[in-house]
Amino acid sequence: MIIKENVPLSTLTTMRLGGNARYVYEIEGLKDIPEAFNFAKNKNLPVFILGGGANTIATDDGFPGVVIINKIKGIEVISETSDEVVVRAFGGEVWDDFVAWTVERGYSGVEAMSKIPGTVGAAPVQNIGAYGQDISQVVESIEAYDTKTSELVVIGREDMKMSYRSTIFNTGKDAGRYFIVAVTFVLENEEYIEGPLYSSLQKYLDEHNITDYSPKNIRTAVSAIRAEKLPDPATTPSAGSFFKNIYLSEKEAEEAENKGIKVWEKPDGKKMINSGYLIDSAGLKGKLLHGFRVSDKASLVLINESAHAYSDLASAKKEIIDTVREKFGFTLEQEPVEIPAKSAKKGSVK
Numbered sequence: 001m002i003i004k005e006n007v008p009l010s011t012l013t014t015m016r017l018g019g020n021a022r023y024v025y026e027i028e029g030l031k032d033i034p035e036a037f038n039f040a041k042n043k044n045l046p047v048f049i050l051g052g053g054a055n056t057i058a059t060d061d062g063f064p065g066v067v068i069i070n071k072i073k074g075i076e077v078i079s080e081t082s083d084e085v086v087v088r089a090f091g092g093e094v095w096d097d098f099v100a101w102t103v104e105r106g107y108s109g110v111e112a113m114s115k116i117p118g119t120v121g122a123a124p125v126q127n128i129g130a131y132g133q134d135i136s137q138v139v140e141s142i143e144a145y146d147t148k149t150s151e152l153v154v155i156g157r158e159d160m161k162m163s164y165r166s167t168i169f170n171t172g173k174d175a176g177r178y179f180i181v182a183v184t185f186v187l188e189n190e191e192y193i194e195g196p197l198y199s200s201l202q203k204y205l206d207e208h209n210i211t212d213y214s215p216k217n218i219r220t221a222v223s224a225i226r227a228e229k230l231p232d233p234a235t236t237p238s239a240g241s242f243f244k245n246i247y248l249s250e251k252e253a254e255e256a257e258n259k260g261i262k263v264w265e266k267p268d269g270k271k272m273i274n275s276g277y278l279i280d281s282a283g284l285k286g287k288l289l290h291g292f293r294v295s296d297k298a299s300l301v302l303i304n305e306s307a308h309a310y311s312d313l314a315s316a317k318k319e320i321i322d323t324v325r326e327k328f329g330f331t332l333e334q335e336p337v338e339i340p341a342k343s344a345k346k347g348s349v350k
């Protein structure tokens, strides 16, 4: 385990904002887990669980407690047949390293989620997804430290209540309760995937005359599409999509269409408005607001060009939400999680 004091949260989150965390506790092995939570308890300090900080915003007040980070590494095959492979990965693995590992072996199920920044441990939290794949399609179970009972537990997919960017880990009474130690995935043991694929991915493959939809080729294509469109957190501060897309009931979808707003139908039949399209249509694409650039390639992404204060982000966010609401009547919802600052309750998680 490694314990550090007074660490700027701007160095631990990809938006590069935020004051100091009082303590940062890096967990490197299973035995560190209860020790880390007891460390916080003994000091009567709140806890925040962090991964790579790619979906987390910190405020200027920092965090007066203990930030606990899962750094436990390891990937293993649990069982394998000619059709299926069950793989367990520890939460401290970098998500994209895990994807690369699966693709190298010809396993299919996560290749379209290539290059999503962050850790394996955080992946189930908001049910990450991209280009037609998401975690709910491949996760079998997670192993977690239950901060309420101080026990290691196993939670199966059915109990995670996974939907678009929402699970029991980030929504409802158990949000923040579980420290995810490892994730078990069921992947397909196949070298060739049937098309047609997610539309923009299919378009790229068609344009490049790629007809072999192997996990390796999908990974290469997705990596190229993302490199063109999305900022690299290593060089360009952002938290990826800053707003969630908007899912609608049939009635709401009809009303929106009657107002001339474009509604997408997902492969599962669900109706959705792409919030990036609303931001574009409101004339905000490429605009610089309080030091944040609305990306001109993906309007859902806010790039921190020159801001150092959380208040700048709050102002930029308000301006975008107000403009979109005024024009279209929809209220955009922030996707990244915020680390609670002074309001954090002692002894609580998050």
Ligand SMILES: Cc1cc2nc3c(=O)[nH]c(=O)nc-3n(C[C@H](O)[C@H](O)[C@H](O)COP(=O)(O)OP(=O)(O)OC[C@H]3O[C@@H](n4cnc5c(N)ncnc54)[C@H](O)[C@@H]3O)c2cc1C
Residues within 6 Å of the ligand: 014, 048, 049, 050, 051, 052, 053, 054, 055, 056, 070, 091, 116, 117, 118, 119, 120, 121, 122, 123, 125, 126, 127, 128, 129, 130, 169, 170, 178, 179, 180, 181, 230, 231, 232, 233, 238, 239, 240, 241, 337
């Ligand atoms: C450029 C860019 C592109 C992105 N593209 C996508 C995309 O295509 N699709 C997508 O879904 N997301 C995307 N994201 C968002 C982000 O990559 C994911 O949400 C990712 O899972 C965050 O991982 P992390 O380890 O950085 O999590 P963090 O930001 O550190 O944490 C996110 C949440 O998970 C919790 N958490 C972290 N680790 C654990 C753990 N071990 N146990 C329990 N809770 C934990 C935290 O408390 C927090 O609530 C993008 C982000 C960026 C910056």
